[in-house]
Amino acid sequence: MFLHVDPADGLPIYDQVVRQIKFAVAQGVLKPGNRVPSVRELARELAINPNTVARAYQQLQADGVLVNVRGLGLEVRADAIDACCAERRRLVGARVASALAEARRSGLQDGELRALIDEQLRAS
Amino acid sequence: MFLHVDPADGLPIYDQVVRQIKFAVAQGVLKPGNRVPSVRELARELAINPNTVARAYQQLQADGVLVNVRGLGLEVRADAIDACCAERRRLVGARVASALAEARRSGLQDGELRALIDEQLRAS
Amino acid sequence: MFLHVDPADGLPIYDQVVRQIKFAVAQGVLKPGNRVPSVRELARELAINPNTVARAYQQLQADGVLVNVRGLGLEVRADAIDACCAERRRLVGARVASALAEARRSGLQDGELRALIDEQLRAS
Amino acid sequence: MFLHVDPADGLPIYDQVVRQIKFAVAQGVLKPGNRVPSVRELARELAINPNTVARAYQQLQADGVLVNVRGLGLEVRADAIDACCAERRRLVGARVASALAEARRSGLQDGELRALIDEQLRAS
DNA sequence: GTGGTCTAGACCACG
DNA sequence: GTGGTCTAGACCACC
Numbered sequence: 001m002f003l004h005v006d007p008a009d010g011l012p013i014y015d016q017v018v019r020q021i022k023f024a025v026a027q028g029v030l031k032p033g034n035r036v037p038s039v040r041e042l043a044r045e046l047a048i049n050p051n052t053v054a055r056a057y058q059q060l061q062a063d064g065v066l067v068n069v070r071g072l073g074l075e076v077r078a079d080a081i082d083a084c085c086a087e088r089r090r091l092v093g094a095r096v097a098s099a100l101a102e103a104r105r106s107g108l109q110d111g112e113l114r115a116l117i118d119e120q121l122r123a124s
Numbered sequence: 125m126f127l128h129v130d131p132a133d134g135l136p137i138y139d140q141v142v143r144q145i146k147f148a149v150a151q152g153v154l155k156p157g158n159r160v161p162s163v164r165e166l167a168r169e170l171a172i173n174p175n176t177v178a179r180a181y182q183q184l185q186a187d188g189v190l191v192n193v194r195g196l197g198l199e200v201r202a203d204a205i206d207a208c209c210a211e212r213r214r215l216v217g218a219r220v221a222s223a224l225a226e227a228r229r230s231g232l233q234d235g236e237l238r239a240l241i242d243e244q245l246r247a248s
Numbered sequence: 249m250f251l252h253v254d255p256a257d258g259l260p261i262y263d264q265v266v267r268q269i270k271f272a273v274a275q276g277v278l279k280p281g282n283r284v285p286s287v288r289e290l291a292r293e294l295a296i297n298p299n300t301v302a303r304a305y306q307q308l309q310a311d312g313v314l315v316n317v318r319g320l321g322l323e324v325r326a327d328a329i330d331a332c333c334a335e336r337r338r339l340v341g342a343r344v345a346s347a348l349a350e351a352r353r354s355g356l357q358d359g360e361l362r363a364l365i366d367e368q369l370r371a372s
Numbered sequence: 373m374f375l376h377v378d379p380a381d382g383l384p385i386y387d388q389v390v391r392q393i394k395f396a397v398a399q400g401v402l403k404p405g406n407r408v409p410s411v412r413e414l415a416r417e418l419a420i421n422p423n424t425v426a427r428a429y430q431q432l433q434a435d436g437v438l439v440n441v442r443g444l445g446l447e448v449r450a451d452a453i454d455a456c457c458a459e460r461r462r463l464v465g466a467r468v469a470s471a472l473a474e475a476r477r478s479g480l481q482d483g484e485l486r487a488l489i490d491e492q493l494r495a496s
Numbered sequence: 497g498t499g500g501t502c503t504a505g506a507c508c509a510c511g
Numbered sequence: 512g513t514g515g516t517c518t519a520g521a522c523c524a525c526c
Contacts, residue, residue: 096223100223
């Protein structure tokens, strides 16, 4: 799968999964009608507890991204793309903005900050 | 004081205080030998719990930024400036890098990301 | 057939089938000696999984409503009518009672509750 | 407390808690600003697992009924009353309607159904 | 003390 | 096989 999780990221694990699934839908990596990995399978791949995955999937259903196909699993809703694109901008924007806001307040030299940013953007 | 705290920032409050004190030392707003506000005074100013301030001060002593002057309170250590400058680069760098890394992975268009960053840098 | 199933009803699908078969017997729509559709036929009609139908039929045999006639399928037992009438009162009564009990406990105005009930009874 | 839970109700336990808290707010039993019992306390009272209570409380926060006061617990939001009154009508209405719909379809005599309803309403 | 998160493992309903 | 619910118990952040 295209997901990876970092327990030390600060964000709760289930939230990392939620965000990444939304990003995948926004990018078109996950298309409407596609099934996501089963709870147990994704838990095994990410080496986390199935309950944590289940929690993420439940959030994604509440957010209108996934829908339960009884007995078969969860799939991406037909109307999820637009919502996910908007979500992506919101989620990424908030995190970048708050990081940069702290960077400015920290008194770090403009040059150093620019260097940090450019380095990161080039690293891709 | 020059500190401000945002409960919705994601970072724990005590950590926001720790980081901002370090930034203040790195910027020269707090100079070696300066006393920091008492636990209860800072707690009152920031409208947070004294225990939270105490925890931050404890962390700052462990990190070698503050030192206890018997009967007077806590003051900035003589040798704190260099450590704080390095710390600042590390803390800010890690947070900016991780925000930008997620932004890249999210598949957001380069243009949109650039716009987000520039907007934030101008806003200052 | 006279059965219809609603996945969003809250009740498990197999239970909806069990109840509706019992109601059909109580109403005389299904008479003792009548054969019920085969598992796969009913599954096709209701667009549900054959296992789900099989489970319902198994429950109905355990409840003494259906009986297996070797090689022919399942048919309504001769003595099923009385049991189904009693069952109907019990099943419907329990569900209505529990819905109304919650309605009362919820503090909803008597008038509003009456209106809800009358509207539903007229809609039929 | 004014809550009671029935594991055999059909509804998940966490959902019973969610509904009853909403009803309590709609009735004015819980007023904006009131604190709800702590997770651990309510779990002990209802003899259920704290995680189950936590799940209910989390749902209630997502629904805008409760808000977390850091370190102190959860309290009813100032603007929760109207939403809860609407929720109550919706939740109760759906359940009563679906029970009565099944009752009608079951072929139960009108008289019997009326008797069931009146008995339940008088029982209060 | 508070809620939030995570793990582990169980059982159920459904396909 | 699938997801949903529940229990049990742990650790963390915060007040």
